[in-house]
Amino acid sequence: MIIIFGAGIIGLFSGYELLKKGKKVKILDAQGIKADATNAAVGMLAPLIEAKPQEKEIFDLMYESKKNWEENFKNEKNRILVGFKNNNALMVALNKDDEERLKFKKRFYKKIGFETKFLNANETLKIEPSLNSNVLCSLLCQNQDQVNPMLLKNFLTKEIKSLGGEILKIRKIKKLTINKNKVSFNNETIDFEKIIISCGAWSNEILYNSFGIDIPSRPLKGVSLLVKSKTNIFNHNLWFRNIYIAPRTNGILSIGATEEEKGFDSSIRMDELYSLTNSIWESFPNIEDLELKEIKVGLRPTLIDGSPVIGPFKKISNDVILSFGHYRHGILLAPITADIICRYVFEKELPKRFKFFSPDRFNL
Numbered sequence: 001m002i003i004i005f006g007a008g009i010i011g012l013f014s015g016y017e018l019l020k021k022g023k024k025v026k027i028l029d030a031q032g033i034k035a036d037a038t039n040a041a042v043g044m045l046a047p048l049i050e051a052k053p054q055e056k057e058i059f060d061l062m063y064e065s066k067k068n069w070e071e072n073f074k075n076e077k078n079r080i081l082v083g084f085k086n087n088n089a090l091m092v093a094l095n096k097d098d099e100e101r102l103k104f105k106k107r108f109y110k111k112i113g114f115e116t117k118f119l120n121a122n123e124t125l126k127i128e129p130s131l132n133s134n135v136l137c138s139l140l141c142q143n144q145d146q147v148n149p150m151l152l153k154n155f156l157t158k159e160i161k162s163l164g165g166e167i168l169k170i171r172k173i174k175k176l177t178i179n180k181n182k183v184s185f186n187n188e189t190i191d192f193e194k195i196i197i198s199c200g201a202w203s204n205e206i207l208y209n210s211f212g213i214d215i216p217s218r219p220l221k222g223v224s225l226l227v228k229s230k231t232n233i234f235n236h237n238l239w240f241r242n243i244y245i246a247p248r249t250n251g252i253l254s255i256g257a258t259e260e261e262k263g264f265d266s267s268i269r270m271d272e273l274y275s276l277t278n279s280i281w282e283s284f285p286n287i288e289d290l291e292l293k294e295i296k297v298g299l300r301p302t303l304i305d306g307s308p309v310i311g312p313f314k315k316i317s318n319d320v321i322l323s324f325g326h327y328r329h330g331i332l333l334a335p336i337t338a339d340i341i342c343r344y345v346f347e348k349e350l351p352k353r354f355k356f357f358s359p360d361r362f363n364l
């Protein structure tokens with residue numbers, strides 16, 4: 001039996017892929033955790049927009065995962081079930097400063113092999129007439145998609161159950177004790193073939209309490225909004241300097257996100273709301289026509305170097321696999337993470353590009 005701790009997107013996607021490959025899977029998730037990251041995520045699948053100079057390994061991983069998304073969701077029915085949309089993205093400049101930033105990005109994207117298109121104000125407003133008339137210019141990036149994380153979670157939960165997997169709610173795990181292939185927690189002991197620890201921002205606390213090992217990590221708090229407009233007002237995924245907008249169906253817009261160092265605080269503060277609404281007001285007119293549907297908060301699991309840790313925790317056991325720290329890319333990275341996890345579980349030789357993400361890089 002493969003035991004997965006954590007039923008966020010990383011635990012669920014990994015469980016789903018393992019079940020499809022014939023493994024028995026049990027997923028254990030804590031009751032009452034506030035602000036898990038997946039529930040607050042916007043669901044952008046945008047490797048190019050997230051690309052940064054000096055971060056080649058994570059860009060390559062995001063890009064490969066984006067291809068996996070397309071492979072995994074070829075079936076039109078499933079695409080609708082998870083809200084997967086092939087979209088182009090528009091990065092919008094509202095002032096000179098933004099314009100310079102977009103020019104830099106265009107050059108950078110070209111350098112890493114991707115062509116993007118600069119549009120002036122008229123060209124921008126022609127394809128997105130609902131933007132504010134103060135738009136200066138924009139950068140059009142092809143093929144930066146989106147998915148609806150809540151629909152995705154529902155889809156995976158149903159699939160996992162229909163493939164015979166179990167998802168159980170338990171008391172929050174504070175500590176694991178491993179003895180050969182038995183794991184004890186919350187006064188319970190179970191046998192395992194492999195364990196996967198995918199408890200997002202809470203994973204490191206479990207590792208530290210259990211084994212005294214600290215992987216340098218912290219939660220990065222994010223607030224996002226769901227709003228509804230009377231009609232479908234946007235055609236592209238939109239990226240401004242401080243916010244990004246994923247237009248869904250029926251006029252719903254998912255808008256993200258603040259990013260702050262506030263420890264494990266799961267409350268929603270007025271300054272966070274102000275920051276989002278002020279940016280929305282700057283970006284498009286008639287915000288009085290938007291109805292606020294939901295305010296969400298999530299803690300992004302973030303490691304010191306911004307990349308996730310995926311691989312066996314050799315110091316404790318080759319059968320204990322870590323999979324967390326996906327920061328602001330966990331939805332995008334879920335399919336490739338699941339693929340890497342399957343390779344470890346089935347003890348297949350791993351390509352070098354995936355070894356970069358193993359816990360070994362922290363010299364634990």
Ligand SMILES: Cc1cc2nc3c(=O)[nH]c(=O)nc-3n(C[C@H](O)[C@H](O)[C@H](O)COP(=O)(O)OP(=O)(O)OC[C@H]3O[C@@H](n4cnc5c(N)ncnc54)[C@H](O)[C@@H]3O)c2cc1C
Nearest residue numbers: 006008009010030037038043044200202222298330331332
């Ligand atoms: C506002 C916001 C917007 C985002 N937008 C995007 C986006 O557009 N695109 C993208 O790719 N990514 C985005 N992200 C990032 C993405 O959401 C995360 O990287 C991803 O959800 C992490 O998934 P996870 O499964 O590791 O963690 P989580 O979703 O946090 O799940 C962790 C799970 O572990 C369980 N758990 C925790 N502690 C314990 C314990 N002690 N015992 C048992 N179970 C436990 C929790 O109950 C939870 O179910 C966004 C994040 C935020 C906050």
